[in-house]
Amino acid sequence: QVLTVEKETKAPPTEVAKVEKETTVVKDQQQAESKEAERVRTATLEELEVAKKQEAEAKAWQEKAAGKFEAESxxxxxxxxxxxxxxxxxxxxxxxxxxxxxxxxxxxxxxxxxxxxxxxxxxxxxxxxxxxxxxxxxxxxxxxxxxxxxxxxxxxxxxxxxxxxxxxxxxxxxxxxxx
CATH class of the missing domain: 3.30.1330.60 (OmpA-like domain)
Structure with missing residues (x-):
């Protein structure tokens, strides 16, 4: 039987720096995308709240108008x-x-x-x-x-x-x- 011992290979320092830089870029992009997704989510929730408020106001106005409609004989x-x-x-x-x-x-x-x-x-x-x-x-x-x-x-x-x-x-x- 023949045993082979593989040498541990180390990447040259420029390669390590390149990989670290790419990793940092990817992490930064992920953070930016996460922040953007959170901003969009927050904006959507705010828009929903505004829409709900407007709908409630419209319904209240309509009920008031309907009451006035019915009240006048x-x-x-x-x-x-x-x-x-x-x-x-x-x-x-x-x-x-x-x-x-x-x-x-x-x-x-x-x-x-x-x-x-x-x-x-x-x-x-x-x-x-x-x-x-x-x-x-x-x-x-x-x-x-x-x-x-x-x-x-x-x-x-x-x-x-x-x-x-x-x-x-x-x-x-x-x-x-x-x-």
Whole structure:
């Protein structure tokens, strides 16, 4: 058997220096890439936070606007279903809101005072709701985004007898049904 002994070979000093320099360059590149990745990650997280905040603010504004939309009713004269002139601007504002919020659908609820039979008031409430719907359609709102419902005299805002109470009950209410 023949044994061979290999000599330990040492790289010349210039080679060692070259390898050390390359190692340093690679480490520096890795550190730079790591810092850049961290910077991008931090920037992305900050952008996400800003986007979440903006989304929350937009949602809060929309909920406030929706509440205002629902809060404003229109009122009718006794035994009438035609839109009074002073409420056309209310419907125009509602139409603008609906144009700005195209995913929203609404229910228009017709209401009456206690005078008249239940059947008559249900029919009158339906005519009132349909009158508002037609007006909104004339302003460019799709009829597919609106449904009408009559409560007749079943949901009074003001209890009691007399024109003051009755006038508050002859109305259309607007309810957002889909956002």
């Amino acid at each position: 229109i009122y009718f004269d006794f035994d009438k279903s035609s839109i009074r002139k002073e409420y056309r601007s209310v419907l125009e504002k509602k139409a603008e809101f609906l144009k700005d919020n195209t995913s929203i659908h609404i229910r228009i609820e017709g209401n009456c005072d206690k005078r008249g039979s239940n059947e008559y008031n249900l029919a009158l409430g339906e005519r009132r709701a349909n009158s508002a719907k037609r007006f909104l359609v004339s302003l460019g709102i799709s009829p597919d985004r609106m449904v009408t419902l009559s409560y007749g005299e079943e949901r009074p805002l003001a209890l009691g007898r007399g024109e003051d109470a009755w006038a508050k009950n002859r109305r259309d209410d607007f309810v957002i049904t889909k956002k």
